[in-house]
Amino acid sequence: MPIDLYFNRFSGPVRAVWMTIRQLKLDVNFKPVDLAVGEQLKPEFLALNPLHTVPTLVDDGFALWESRAIMQYLCNRYAPDSTLYPKDPKQRALVDRSLNFDLTLLGQIEAVIFAPVFSGAPPSADTVTALNNSLKNLDQVLIKQNKYxxxxxxxxxxxxxxxxxxYLEKSHTDVSAYPNYQRWVAGLQAELPYYDEVNGISQTEWDQEMARYMASVAK
Ligand SMILES: N[C@@H](CCC(=O)N[C@@H](CS)C(=O)NCC(=O)O)C(=O)O
Known part of the structure; x- marks a missing residue:
């Protein structure tokens, strides 16, 4: 039975799972879901994932959503010895800690970058402070962690x-105060052979997709 991944390449959580698939060299059937026309709300997709989100993975009838859970499942099921999800409990806990951190960061990015686009109102000072604090904390962590x-x-x-x-790049968020974060991003962009395949979206494509999505939300 093939593994199916319901995906949309403009979604960060999808691209995280997609990079995991490429890193583990898994054979996966990619099934596009056009969020801007509401394909995620079709009954057949809701039957797989009532939360109507991508990424959604279906492996031999087992449906799973939430990108981090999918990434962990793929390692556990198909690459239990992979260093991508270390077996050592302490190392694994540090990976899990980071996955929890970036789930929080995603919520902050949504509040500062996406909510204002859809509402037309600027982000509140509190949400901007929360995002900046998280990026500052991340930058501090990356002083000690050179590459990873x-x-x-x-x-x-x-x-x-x-x-x-x-999300930060395409929204032109100023990250000049976070040099360690920038260095870490640049290092991985250079290292991962599939980086451009997965993340190669131009500013024009991004802006057009946001406009399509906003038009559909406004309807
Ligand atoms: N925490 C989830 C977030 C998934 C999510 O919100 N996906 C968005 C795209 S980035 C989506 O599918 N939105 C469509 C909808 O909610 O109808 C994850 O990491 O997978």
Whole structure:
């Protein structure tokens, strides 16, 4: 039975799972879901995932959503010895800690970057402060971690967090105060052979997709 991944390439969580698939060299059937026309609300997709989110994975009838859970499942099921999700309990805990951190960061990015686009109102000072504090904390962590977030090897922690860089980049968020974060991003962009395949979206494509999505939300 093939593994199916319901995806949309503009989604950060999707790109995190996609990079995991490429890193583990898994054979996966990619099934596009056009969020801007509401394909995620079709009954057949809701039957798989009532939360109507991408990424959604279906493996031999087993449906799973939430990108971090999918990434962990793929390692546990198909690559239990992979260093991408270390077996050592302490190393694994550090990866899990980072995955929890970037889930919080994603909420902050949504509040500062996406909510204002859809509401037309500027982000509140509190949400901007929360995002800046998280980026500052991340930058501090990366002073000590030279190449990767955990230990001295690439892990799910790197792939998950890296997928959100595009949100900051495409929204022209000023990250000049976070040089360690920038260095970490640039290092992974240069290292990962599939980086451009997964993340290669131009500013024009991004802006057009946001406009399509906003038009559909406004209807
Ligand atoms: N925490 C979830 C977030 C998933 C999510 O919100 N996906 C968005 C795209 S980035 C989506 O599918 N939105 C469509 C909808 O909610 O109808 C994860 O990491 O997978």
């Amino acid at each position: 977030l955990v230990g001295d090897q690439l892990t799910l922690a790197d792939l998950s967090l890296l997928a959100y860089w595009m």
